[in-house]
Amino acid sequence: MRIADVVPETGGLWLKSEYAPLSSEWPALSFTRKAVATQIARDFQYGRDVVVLVGTGNDDTPDPSHRGRLLSVVEPLPDPVVPTPDLVPERSWAEAQNKARGRWKLSLPISRLWKPTAEPLPRAKAVAPHTYPLLGQPYRRGFLVPVDAADRAALLNIEIEAVALMLSPRAERLVRQSRLGCMPPALRKEATRMADWLLARASIAPGTGSVGRDAAQRMSDLASLASVVAEAWYVQRGVCVQCGRPMLLTGGEDKHRALPVVGDMSPGWHARGDLRIVHKACLARV
Numbered sequence: 237m238r239i240a241d242v243v244p245e246t247g248g249l250w251l252k253s254e255y256a257p258l259s260s261e262w263p264a265l266s267f268t269r270k271a272v273a274t275q276i277a278r279d280f281q282y283g284r285d286v287v288v289l290v291g292t293g294n295d296d297t298p299d300p301s302h303r304g305r306l307l308s309v310v311e312p313l314p315d316p317v318v319p320t321p322d323l324v325p326e327r328s329w330a331e332a333q334n335k336a337r338g339r340w341k342l343s344l345p346i347s348r349l350w351k352p353t354a355e356p357l358p359r360a361k362a363v364a365p366h367t368y369p370l371l372g373q374p375y376r377r378g379f380l381v382p383v384d385a386a387d388r389a390a391l392l393n394i395e396i397e398a399v400a401l402m403l404s405p406r407a408e409r410l411v412r413q414s415r416l417g418c419m420p421p422a423l424r425k426e427a428t429r430m431a432d433w434l435l436a437r438a439s440i441a442p443g444t445g446s447v448g449r450d451a452a453q454r455m456s457d458l459a460s461l462a463s464v465v466a467e468a469w470y471v472q473r474g475v476c477v478q479c480g481r482p483m484l485l486t487g488g489e490d491k492h493r494a495l496p497v498v499g500d501m502s503p504g505w506h507a508r509g510d511l512r513i514v515h516k517a518c519l520a521r522v
């Protein structure tokens with residue numbers, strides 16, 4: 237897969253300097269100054285844009301093989317900003333604070349993460365010669381820099397693979413909340429409707445286990461599932477996986493509305509996030 241596969245044609249590409257690749261050890265886009273978060277909330281459009289992280293050229297980036305290289309491709313959840321210890325493992329946080337107390341206190345949760353597959357990692361100066369030098373300008377330090385049109389094609393062509401994140405329950409909950417919060421209201425409402433439909437269906441399906449035990453559990457399942465549904469909508473870019481045509485969020489004929497499909501509804505299905513969204517009219521053909 238290439239970066240082009242995870243960004244829509246009109247999607248924004250941004251470069252940002254970083255000190256190490258993001259991973260389960262540091263599953264957050266972190267910064268020291270609130271102004272960086274303010275810029276991201278203002279300029280980064282969730283569901284459309286991605287940020288390519290580039291290792292700084294100095295020894296702030298501890299691993300020399302990361303300096304000046306493309307490290308990660310990330311889709312942050314731009315709002316709200318959270319305290320970094322809510323997202324990163326305790327050990328990673330303690331180590332970072334030992335090295336540089338007071339830095340990286342603020343973070344955005346990550347919705348999706350990829351890494352370049354090339355070894356050694358691609359050199360930013362070669363792939364993005366027009367944009368990379370801008371990262372070093374003092375007034376841009378730490379901020380997102382829009383990728384110059386002349387660099388776009390080469391960046392989109394970079395081979396990447398998805399990175400699965402192991403998160404603490406608290407971080408998992410924050411990601412879920414942020415993801416729903418970042419959705420347009422119409423999608424949030426529709427995702428909740430779809431999740432409700434799926435839960436009702438699961439509670440009468442045989443062998444589906446613990447879903448719907450009581451009202452509180454159901455509300456928590458509903459919120460979690462709505463977030464998974466909304467994410468699937470974004471990944472599919474609102475297109476039905478069965479017929480390839482756009483699905484409606486509001487209005488229109490009932491058969492053009494969207495419904496979620498889960499391949500395997502054995503116990504634990506609602507936590508696996510293995511679902512696709514199709515038109516109501518296409519459901520019978522899945």
Ligand SMILES: [Zn+2]
Nearest residue numbers: 476479515518
């Ligand atoms: Zn369809």
